[in-house]
Amino acid sequence: MKQLNEKIFIEVNGNKQGMFIQSKNIGNPVLLFLHGGPGSPEIMFTQEYPTGLEDLFTVCWWEQRGSGISYRKNVSRETMTINQMIADTLFVVSYLRERFSKEKIFIMGHSWGTLLGILTVQKSPELFQAYIGIGQMNQQIESERLAYKYMLNEFRTRGDKKMIKKLEKVPINQGAKVEIAYLSVRNAAMMKLGIGLMRQCRSVMSIGGILIRFKGYKLMDKVRFMKGNSFALNCLWDIILQKNLEKEVPRLEVPIYVLHGQFDYQVSYSLSKQFVKNIKAPVVGFYTFENSAHSPCFEEPEKMCRILREDVLYNKTDLADNL
Incomplete structure (x- = not known):
């Protein structure tokens, strides 16, 4: 072999x-x-x-x-x-x-x-x-809208005002363009909720370390x-x-x-x-x-x-x- x-x-x-x-x-x-x-x-x-x-x-x-x-x-x-x-x-x-x-x-x-x-x-x-x-x-456009809605609801339930504010600054509504600038906010929010790159990977910084x-x-x-x-x-x-x-x-x-x-x-x-x-x-x-x-x-x-x-x-x- x-x-x-x-x-x-x-x-x-x-x-x-x-x-x-x-x-x-x-x-x-x-x-x-x-x-x-x-x-x-x-x-x-x-x-x-x-x-x-x-x-x-x-x-x-x-x-x-x-x-x-x-x-x-x-x-x-x-x-x-x-x-x-x-x-x-x-x-x-x-x-x-x-x-x-x-x-x-x-x-x-x-x-x-x-x-x-x-x-x-x-x-x-x-x-x-x-x-x-x-x-x-x-x-993927529909995927982004579903994710945005889920994250906003989740952070509202948790009372995380900081993340709510960040997401509300870049709304992903029906018909709205999903700008690349949104992705940094999206990625940080997903990591915090464990719904992004990996379930246990809760920080963008950890990717840099890898x-x-x-x-x-x-x-x-x-x-x-x-x-x-x-x-x-x-x-x-x-x-x-x-x-x-x-x-x-x-x-x-x-x-x-x-x-x-x-x-x-x-x-x-x-x-x-x-x-x-x-x-x-x-x-x-x-x-x-x-x-x-x-x-x-x-x-x-x-x-x-x-x-x-x-x-x-x-x-x-x-x-x-x-x-």
Whole structure:
């Protein structure tokens, strides 16, 4: 069993991009992980919240165009489009298929990565064994409104005047545009309630600490991460809000598995379940993570790996919810 743990750069459609590839056995199936954000690579979380994915797969933690170690000043804003990101994803898929001699691979998206992932699979289903979505996006504009309403009610019940005031300054009403400036308020509010990135992660500062402590990044990589986080989000946020996957992806030609935290308001749990109920696919499985918010892959990794090992690898849904 040949193991692998490397950080490499390849040329992706004229742009130098980085990735981490980890495997306990390179003969295992290949999994491409599409990070969230946009602009928020997630390999850094695995140091303190190990996923176990490398036990089951040869897993590629690719850092997308304009993000993390792939961020460069010369990345053109004009290239930061959904179509370009899909083209980049397909290039990386081809690289992995060729390198590891696989006809098909698995693809796993988290948050924004679910939008990118499902559109990529829709375009070229013949390249994939299955699609796995964690914190599956559907209609993010509606998700933001549901979250805003919930947070405001929750803080009013708690009598938290400070958070009420902050939220009321950036109302998310029907028809109102969800500005990027709102996200910093939203993220802080979600963390305080345990409905954001992770159930037990109650401070934005804690994310910074995880980045600082991550040994896989050099100092300049950490600087690039911060710059890319802002850059990619600013380029793609408005595009995300325009998407309605329930209408755009009524069917998928590969098995689809969606893993969602019960306490997730960063991407609506209820809208995710609605999307899975309506989509047509050869195999459809929805899995509720009762102790997670937005990141069950880091919050309940043992449960995730059991689902992957027993259901996903065998095209089964024995562990799935009854929808």
